[in-house]
Amino acid sequence: MSSVYDVAIIGAGVTGASIARRLSAYKLRVVLLEKECDVSFGVSKANSGIIHGGFHHGASTLKSRLEIQGNIMFDALQRDLHFPFRRCGILVAALSFEEMKTVEKLYMQGVQNGSIGIELCNRERMLSLEPKLNRDVVGGLHAPSGGIVEPYRLVFSLVESAVKNGVELKTKFKVNGVDITGERFHISSVNGETVTSRYAVNAAGLRADEISKLFKAEEFTISPRKGEEYLMDRNAAAFTSRVIFPVPSPNSKGMLVIPTVEGTTMVGPTAEEIEDKEDLATTGDNFEKVFYSARRLVPSVSERDIITAFVGLRPALEGNDFYIAISTKCPKLVQAAGIQSPGLTAAPAIGEYVKDLLKKAGLILEEKPNYDPAIDPLPRIREVDPFTAEKLIEKNPSYGNIVCRCESISEAEIVEAIKKGHTTLDGIKFYTRAQMGRCQGGFCTYKILKIIQRETGLSVDEITKRGAGSWEITGRVGEFQIFSRTGGKE
Amino acid sequence: MTEKKYDSVIIGGGSAGMAAACRIAEAGYSCAIVERETALGGILNQCIHNGFGLHHFKEELTGPEYAERFIQAVKDKGLDVYLETTVMDIEDTGSMKSFYGYSSVYGLLHFSCRSIVLAMGCRERNRGNIGTPGTRPSGIFTAGLAQRLVNIDGYIPGKKIVIVGSGDIGLIMARRMTWVGTEVLGVVEIQPYPAGLTRNIVQCLTDFNIPLHLSHVVSKIWGKERVEGVRVSPVGTEEGGNRASFDLDCDTLLLSVGLVPDNEISKKAGVDLNPETGGALVDSRLMTSVEGIFACGNVLHVHDLVDFVTEESQRCGEAVCHYLKGVAPGRQYRTVSGANVKYVLPNMYNPDGDNRFYLRPLVVKNGAELVVKIEGREVIRKKLRHVQPSEMVSFTLDREEIPSLESSRGNTLETGIL
Numbered sequence A: 001m002s003s004v005y006d007v008a009i010i011g012a013g014v015t016g017a018s019i020a021r022r023l024s025a026y027k028l029r030v031v032l033l034e035k036e037c038d039v040s041f042g043v044s045k046a047n048s049g050i051i052h053g054g055f056h057h058g059a060s061t062l063k064s065r066l067e068i069q070g071n072i073m074f075d076a077l078q079r080d081l082h083f084p085f086r087r088c089g090i091l092v093a094a095l096s097f098e099e100m101k102t103v104e105k106l107y108m109q110g111v112q113n114g115s116i117g118i119e120l121c122n123r124e125r126m127l128s129l130e131p132k133l134n135r136d137v138v139g140g141l142h143a144p145s146g147g148i149v150e151p152y153r154l155v156f157s158l159v160e161s162a163v164k165n166g167v168e169l170k171t172k173f174k175v176n177g178v179d180i181t182g183e184r185f186h187i188s189s190v191n192g193e194t195v196t197s198r199y200a201v202n203a204a205g206l207r208a209d210e211i212s213k214l215f216k217a218e219e220f221t222i223s224p225r226k227g228e229e230y231l232m233d234r235n236a237a238a239f240t241s242r243v244i245f246p247v248p249s250p251n252s253k254g255m256l257v258i259p260t261v262e263g264t265t266m267v268g269p270t271a272e273e274i275e276d277k278e279d280l281a282t283t284g285d286n287f288e289k290v291f292y293s294a295r296r297l298v299p300s301v302s303e304r305d306i307i308t309a310f311v312g313l314r315p316a317l318e319g320n321d322f323y324i325a326i327s328t329k330c331p332k333l334v335q336a337a338g339i340q341s342p343g344l345t346a347a348p349a350i351g352e353y354v355k356d357l358l359k360k361a362g363l364i365l366e367e368k369p370n371y372d373p374a375i376d377p378l379p380r381i382r383e384v385d386p387f388t389a390e391k392l393i394e395k396n397p398s399y400g401n402i403v404c405r406c407e408s409i410s411e412a413e414i415v416e417a418i419k420k421g422h423t424t425l426d427g428i429k430f431y432t433r434a435q436m437g438r439c440q441g442g443f444c445t446y447k448i449l450k451i452i453q454r455e456t457g458l459s460v461d462e463i464t465k466r467g468a469g470s471w472e473i474t475g476r477v478g479e480f481q482i483f484s485r486t487g488g489k490e
Numbered sequence B: 001m002t003e004k005k006y007d008s009v010i011i012g013g014g015s016a017g018m019a020a021a022c023r024i025a026e027a028g029y030s031c032a033i034v035e036r037e038t039a040l041g042g043i044l045n046q047c048i049h050n051g052f053g054l055h056h057f058k059e060e061l062t063g064p065e066y067a068e069r070f071i072q073a074v075k076d077k078g079l080d081v082y083l084e085t086t087v088m089d090i091e092d093t094g095s096m097k098s099f100y101g102y103s104s105v106y107g108l109l110h111f112s113c114r115s116i117v118l119a120m121g122c123r124e125r126n127r128g129n130i131g132t133p134g135t136r137p138s139g140i141f142t143a144g145l146a147q148r149l150v151n152i153d154g155y156i157p158g159k160k161i162v163i164v165g166s167g168d169i170g171l172i173m174a175r176r177m178t179w180v181g182t183e184v185l186g187v188v189e190i191q192p193y194p195a196g197l198t199r200n201i202v203q204c205l206t207d208f209n210i211p212l213h214l215s216h217v218v219s220k221i222w223g224k225e226r227v228e229g230v231r232v233s234p235v236g237t238e239e240g241g242n243r244a245s246f247d248l249d250c251d252t253l254l255l256s257v258g259l260v261p262d263n264e265i266s267k268k269a270g271v272d273l274n275p276e277t278g279g280a281l282v283d284s285r286l287m288t289s290v291e292g293i294f295a296c297g298n299v300l301h302v303h304d305l306v307d308f309v310t311e312e313s314q315r316c317g318e319a320v321c322h323y324l325k326g327v328a329p330g331r332q333y334r335t336v337s338g339a340n341v342k343y344v345l346p347n348m349y350n351p352d353g354d355n356r357f358y359l360r361p362l363v364v365k366n367g368a369e370l371v372v373k374i375e376g377r378e379v380i381r382k383k384l385r386h387v388q389p390s391e392m393v394s395f396t397l398d399r400e401e402i403p404s405l406e407s408s409r410g411n412t413l414e415t416g417i418l
C-alpha cells in the first residue's frame, strides 16, 4: 500500500495534540501515534493545570516566548473547543521583605515579557485580592492574565478537533523502531505495525530522548523531575479565587494553592530529581512538605479535605529550556523535547512554531478550504439549568440517569465518552469527571463497568483502569460453583 | 415539567427512609420516597450475610430479608415510590420546600412539600482520605464497593486480597472473599483494638484463620498497572522494638476505613452539620437547622446496627407527623458529650417528653458507667458491661427522670462514660 503520511507525530500529550490540530488545517495526511490506550495519559494528565502569567522566566528563553504567546491564544481556543478554562489570575505572595525583592524582579521580568496587566501589590492590595492569604503577607505580584484549565479535557478536545479534520489517531502504538529509506521514515511499533511518513515530530515527553535515538538524531537526556500534588474536596475552606504562588527559588516555582476550574482545591507540586521515568509513587515525606508550605500561603489548607493525590514527572532537559528545532542530523524530523512547565500554557504556540519549522524543513502547507476549527459542545447535566435539563432528558432519557452522584454526571455523558473512544475507567473519568469526586468511584464504578460492557461489547474482565495490565475484575462468582453443582446433581 | 406535591418527601429509600415514610403514611399524610437506585432497600441489598434484626424483629435475618419486610410495608401502605430518581439541590422557600428529581424513567420531576426527611445514607472513606503512599494502580477498592460487585453483580475483584481496616464491612468481606475462592492474606488495623463488632471478628476472621494485624498500617502500595504488593508496618516503629515491617504480595486492596454521612445535598439546603458526626445538627425531634427538614439513619450518623436505624427513623417519622400537625416542640435544651464520649445525639432534648439518645464511646472499657447530668446534677447512672467505639450506646431519658428545670438556666445535659 502506498499510504504514506506527510507527517507522523509521536506522542499524544498536549504538545503532540496541539501540533496535530494545527496541521489539520492544511491539506496533509497526518498520523498521531500514542503508546497508551488513550491520549493525554502521560505528563499532560498530571500537572497543575495553570495557564501561566508570563513572568517566571527571562525573555531570552524560548519557553518564556511561547508561554506568553500560548497564554494569549487560550480564549479563542476555548471558544472553539469548550474545555474548562478560566482566567482567574495569579498571585505571588511575599512573606518577607527579602522575598519582596525577588517579587520585584519577577515583576520587571513580566513587564519585559509583555505579561498583560501585571501589577506589583502592597499588603492591603494582596489581602483584598485574596482575603484567605496568610496575614503575614508583606506584598506580592498580581498577574491577571494567568488562568486555570482542565488539562486532559484540553488534550481530548484538541485531538477530537484534529481527528474531525482528518488526522488519524493510533493509540496502543508504542514506537520502538525507525527505518529510514531515502526520503521516508518507516516507524514501527512493538505490536509490529508500521507507518510510513515523510516528516516526523518527536513529542514523546519523557521518552523524547529515546525516540531521538531511534531516528539517529541528536543525543540528549530527559531527566524526570517528580511533582506530587494533593487534591481536596470542593467544599474545602481553602478554595481561593486566584492561583497562589510562593516566591520561587532559583530552581522551582515552589508549591502552590490552586483553585481548579472544577471548583476543587489542589496543593503542590513538589520538585524532586529522580531516575525512574515510571516512578509515580507518592511518599509520606512529601505530603508533610506540601501541606507545610501550602499552609504558609493559605492557613486554612487542611489535610482533612484530601480526596486524592497524584504524581507527574516533568520531562526536564539540561538547561531547563524547551528544545524545539529541526534536527540537524535528521532534517525531516522536528524535535519538541524538554517540554516541562509551562508546556501546557505554551502548547498552542508550540503548535504554531512546529508548523513553521516543518515548513522550513520543506513541508508544503496548503490550507484546507473545509477546515472547521470548532467541535460540538457536549451538554453536561450539572452545568445546565432545570429547563434545559428537562429538554435534554426528553430528547435522551439517559441524561436523567445520574451515575456519578458526587460530580452529577449522567449516563448520557458517559456513553458519549465511550463513543469518543475513551473506553477505560480512567479515560471516562478524565472525559466526564465521573469517579473524580469525593467518593472516588465508590458509588459509581459498578455502574460504569456495566455501561462500558453494554456500549463496547467487552466482557467485564476485559475492562481496564487505563490499559493493558490494569484489569479490574478477575471473574464471576459461581463460575466454579456451577461446575460443581452440575457435577453433583446430574 | 411534572409537578409533584406532598406533605412530606423522603430522600433515600434505605432502611431509614422506609421506616420514616411508613410512620408518616400511617398518620394519614401524603408522602413519597425518592430513591436513586432501581430498588428500595439501600445498603441492605448487598448485605447478604445474616445478623440483621436481632433487636427489632427478635430474629436473625439477612440484609435483603430485613429490607423486604419494610418494602412490603411500603407497598401495603400505598406509598408513592420514585425509583431511579436522583434528588439534586434542595431549595428552602420557608413553609414550602422544593427540589428536582432527575430520572431517566420519569424525566425531570419538580417536587414541592411541607417537610423533607433526609435519609441518603453514607459513603465510604477512601484511599485519598487516609493518604496511603505509593503508586495508583487498579485493584484498590473500598470494601463496600467490592461487596456490591461480588454480591449483586457477581464480579470478583481480585485473587489475593489484603484488607485495610477492621470495620464490619471489611471483616464481612474477608469471609465473603474467602468463600468465593480468593485468598485473603490478612486484615490490617491501625488501632490496638478491632473496629468492628466482636462477633464479626470471631465469625469472619478467627473461623477462617485470617490474620488480624492490630496496630499496623499499610505504609506503601506498589504495582504499576495493577496492585502487586503492599508493605505492612507497625504503628510508631521507634518504640515498636523488634516488630518489623513486612511485605504481602497481593493484587487487591480492600479499604474498610470508615463511613461518612453523605450530606452534599443537605449542605446545599443550608443544613448545619456537626463536625463530630458528619451529619446534621438536630434538635430533640431530629429536625435540622432548617425548619421542616429532618434527618435519620446513616446520613445523620453512622450506625453499626440497622435495628437502631429503624428505631431512630420511626421516631423521626413520628416527629414529622407532629410537625405537620403544627405541634410546637415546647422547651428544648442543649446536649453535650462529656468524658469519653465522641458524640451524643440528638443535640437537644425536650424536658417535657421522653427522649432517646445515641452516643459513641471513645474508649474500650469493661465495667463502665454511663453518667448523665443536667446542670451538673446527676440524673442517670447506669452500668454498661462493655463499651468500645465500634458499638453505639443508646439510652432513654423519660419525662419522670428529669427534675424540674428553671427556664432561666442553660439546663445543658451532659453524657459521660466513666
Ligand SMILES: Cc1cc2nc3c(=O)[nH]c(=O)nc-3n(C[C@H](O)[C@H](O)[C@H](O)COP(=O)(O)OP(=O)(O)OC[C@H]3O[C@@H](n4cnc5c(N)ncnc54)[C@H](O)[C@@H]3O)c2cc1C
Pocket (backbone or CB within 6 Å): A010, A011, A012, A013, A014, A015, A016, A017, A033, A034, A035, A036, A039, A040, A041, A042, A043, A044, A045, A046, A047, A048, A049, A050, A051, A052, A173, A174, A175, A176, A203, A204, A205, A206, A207, A208, A211, A226, A227, A228, A269, A311, A312, A313, A314, A315, A339, A340, A341, A342, A343, A344, A345, A346
Ligand atoms: C507536577 C507538574 C505540574 C505542572 N504544572 C504545569 C502548569 O501548571 N502549567 C503548565 O503550563 N505546565 C505545567 N506542567 C508541564 C506540563 O504538564 C507539560 O509540559 C506538558 O504536559 C507536556 O506535554 P507533552 O505532550 O510534551 O508530554 P506528555 O503529555 O508526556 O506526552 C507525551 C506522550 O508521548 C507518549 N509516548 C512516549 N513514548 C512513546 C512511544 N515510544 N511511542 C508512542 N508514544 C509515546 C506518551 O505516552 C505521552 O502520552 C507541569 C508538569 C508537572 C509534572
Ligand SMILES: Cc1cc2nc3c(=O)[nH]c(=O)nc-3n(C[C@H](O)[C@H](O)[C@H](O)COP(=O)(O)OP(=O)(O)OC[C@H]3O[C@@H](n4cnc5c(N)ncnc54)[C@H](O)[C@@H]3O)c2cc1C
Pocket (backbone or CB within 6 Å): B011, B012, B013, B014, B015, B016, B017, B034, B035, B036, B037, B041, B042, B043, B044, B047, B049, B050, B051, B052, B053, B085, B086, B087, B088, B119, B120, B121, B122, B144, B147, B168, B169, B259, B265, B296, B297, B298, B299, B303, B304, B305, B306, B307, B309
Ligand atoms: C456496607 C455496610 C454493611 C453493613 N452491615 C451491617 C450488618 O451486618 N448488620 C447490621 O445490623 N447493620 C449493618 N450495617 C448498618 C445498617 O444496615 C445500615 O447502617 C442501614 O441499613 C443504613 O440505612 P440508611 O437508610 O440510613 O442508609 P442506606 O441503606 O445507605 O440508604 C440510603 C439510600 O438513599 C439513596 N440516596 C442517596 N442519595 C440520594 C439522592 N440524592 N436521591 C435519591 N436517593 C438517594 C441511596 O441510593 C440509598 O438507597 C451495614 C452498613 C453498611 C454501609
